[in-house]
Every structure is written in C-alpha cells, then in structure tokens.
Amino acid sequence: xxxxxxxxxxxxxxxxxxxxxxxxxxxxxxxxxxxxxxxxxxxxxxxxxxxxxxxxxxxxxxxxxxxxxxxxxxxxxxxxxxxxxxxxxxxxxxxxxxxxxxxxxxxxxxxxxxxxxxxxxxxxxxxxxxxxxxxxxxxxxxxxxxxxxxxxxxxxxxxxxxxxxxxxxxxxxxxxxxxxxxxxxxxxxxxxxxxxxxxxxxxxxxxxxxxxxxxxxxxxxxxxxxxxxxxxxxxxxxxxxxxxxxxxxxxxxxxxxxxxxxxxxxxxxxxxxxxxxxxxxxxxxxxxxxxxxxxxxxxxxxxxxxxxxxxxxxxxxxxxxxxxxxxxxxxxxxxxxxxxxxxxxxxxxxxxx
Ligand code: DAH
Numbered sequence: 001x002x003x004x005x006x007x008x009x010x011x012x013x014x015x016x017x018x019x020x021x022x023x024x025x026x027x028x029x030x031x032x033x034x035x036x037x038x039x040x041x042x043x044x045x046x047x048x049x050x051x052x053x054x055x056x057x058x059x060x061x062x063x064x065x066x067x068x069x070x071x072x073x074x075x076x077x078x079x080x081x082x083x084x085x086x087x088x089x090x091x092x093x094x095x096x097x098x099x100x101x102x103x104x105x106x107x108x109x110x111x112x113x114x115x116x117x118x119x120x121x122x123x124x125x126x127x128x129x130x131x132x133x134x135x136x137x138x139x140x141x142x143x144x145x146x147x148x149x150x151x152x153x154x155x156x157x158x159x160x161x162x163x164x165x166x167x168x169x170x171x172x173x174x175x176x177x178x179x180x181x182x183x184x185x186x187x188x189x190x191x192x193x194x195x196x197x198x199x200x201x202x203x204x205x206x207x208x209x210x211x212x213x214x215x216x217x218x219x220x221x222x223x224x225x226x227x228x229x230x231x232x233x234x235x236x237x238x239x240x241x242x243x244x245x246x247x248x249x250x251x252x253x254x255x256x257x258x259x260x261x262x263x264x265x266x267x268x269x270x271x272x273x274x275x276x277x278x279x280x281x282x283x284x285x286x287x288x289x290x291x292x293x294x295x296x297x298x299x300x301x302x303x304x305x306x307x308x309x310x311x312x313x314x315x316x317x318x319x320x321x322x323x324x325x326x327x328x329x330x331x332x333x334x335x336x337x338x339x340x341x342x343x344x345x346x347x348x349x350x351x352x353x
Contacts, residue, residue: 111353133188141187181209185226193310230319239320267300297324
C-alpha cells in the first residue's frame, strides 16, 4: 500500500468519525486527533519534506486533498451540531405565550383611611377645611382649655398616656402643662380657634391614644374625626341638620338619626348621636343588642368657657362640635364585630375593602 492509499483510508476514517461525532466536544476531540499539533495527519504533512523527491509531488497533493476533505467535513459537522444545539436551546427556553400571567396583587388604602377619606370628602363638600394638631399634646389643650375641671376622671392615669422625662417624672412644658399623648382630637379645636377668627368650619382627623387594653370594642390607639363650626347664629338645629346629612351620606338614606342628651365638658348642651339599626330599622334585634339604635358620635354646642380660653366673644359667636371614632364607624358600616381586626394587619381581612 502506498502512502497515498494510507492517506485516503485515514481520510475515510476521519470523515466517518467526524460524521458520527455526537456533539461539539466530541468533534473537537476528533479534530485534535487528526489535525492537532500531535495529530496523525499533521505528522504526515510535517514529514513531507523528508520524502524522496520523486514521491513528494504525489504524496503532497494527496495529503493536501485529504487535509481539505477533513477540514471540510469538520466544518460541515460543526455547523450541523451548532444549529442542533441552538434549536435544542430554543426549544428548552421557549415561552408559552398562551399561559395566563401571574397577577400581581396591588396594595390598597387601609379601610380606616378609606373611611376617613370618605368622611373628609363629605365635609369638604359642605365647605369645611381640614385641620391638624400634634399627637404629643399638652394637658392644657387636651383637657384644661376644653373645660375639664382639675379633678375630672379623664385626667386619671389609667386613661391617659403621659410622657415622662429622663428622671421618670411626667414631662411638663414651662413647668406647668403636662405632656401627654392626646386622648381625643378635640384639642385641635383649641389650636384652630387660637389661630383663626370665625367663621370656622373645620374637620380634624387623626390618631388618638388611651391607656386601654385592646378588646373587641377598645384599641389603645385609634382614629378620631373632630368637627368644629364657629360662626354667627349657629344653632343646635344646624348641628342636627349637619349630622343627619352626614349619617345618611355615610350609612344610607333609609337610616334615621337620634340625639340623646349627654355630658361633655367642652359642649353645652351635649348629645350622643345614634343611627338606626340597619337590620331592624329601630325595632330592636339581635344585631343591635335589642336597642334598635347604634351610637356613632358625641357632639354639642361649644361651651362658652372654651371660647373664653381662646378669646372668642361668646356674645357674638356660637358654635357646634362633634367627634367620632373612625374604627367604630367602619365597624358599624361593614358589620365588623371586633375593632382589633383593623390593626392586626391580616391581609385576608384587609383585602376585602
Ligand atoms: N372628644 C370626645 C371623645 O373623645 C368626643 C366628642 C364629643 C367630641 C363631643 C366633640 C364633642 O367635639 O362635641 O369622647
């Protein structure tokens, strides 16, 4: 057998093995075996120089043909394997555009904020503006200027969170007024009347704090909405009309409103306001505890003593005020049996609103 024949059979072996290479790595191994630095075909090509001069042209020609054939086979097979690999990858990474997407859950406003917004909107529509005051408040604003006598039980430690200084004493401002967390939004009335001349039509929503243990009808921190109107000729009829409008807007036109005499230090006369039970309409049923009515807020005509603290002339002006708990309103509106649900952050509950 001539060298040329050896070369041709080497070519045939190489081409067969190239065509059988199952992936790019196997193909590269075959290439190295023949055409690598120490490859068998490389060795022959290198040895051409040492052949006798008469064999050189033939062997040289054949070995070149073999090299070209092997290289052609390699690149053809490489192309095939590359596109197969690409197709496999495309198939593996394919996106099924018919698959339904996963819906992201968007957050919503907390139900209590929704209620506050709804109430605020109602009163903005009546020409009120929104006022704010501090949550860390002075006894003067929270109690004294709201006509609480010095020994009023609401000042007792079990109701009010007092702010203490580093020595453990109740902190005071200018040595006289105790610092506390406001127990109601009524002190905002005093701030507003101190800085603004009548006519005053304001609504003051905000957080309030009481030393209560959380139970179905109490929270140590909750939300109140205060209303204050001071103008010439304001009467109890204005108060009643305003609250009736509000209650029907909030709970429905079919609901009735009832005012019961009550006492608050800062209003005289004072009343508590009830709304007729949605279930029995006032007859009394299980859902309203047989009462027929549900209490929703406190209100009254601004006590002249309060005007005295802020320098408003009680001969010229009269006013009314009211205050309600947003959690309580929300509980009545949606039939929620336990106020703690509003602050526990259980998404299964909150997502319903
Ligand atoms: N501040 C009272 C409370 O927290 C609620 C209240 C009653 C507010 C009568 C008022 C009012 O403005 O006139 O229980």
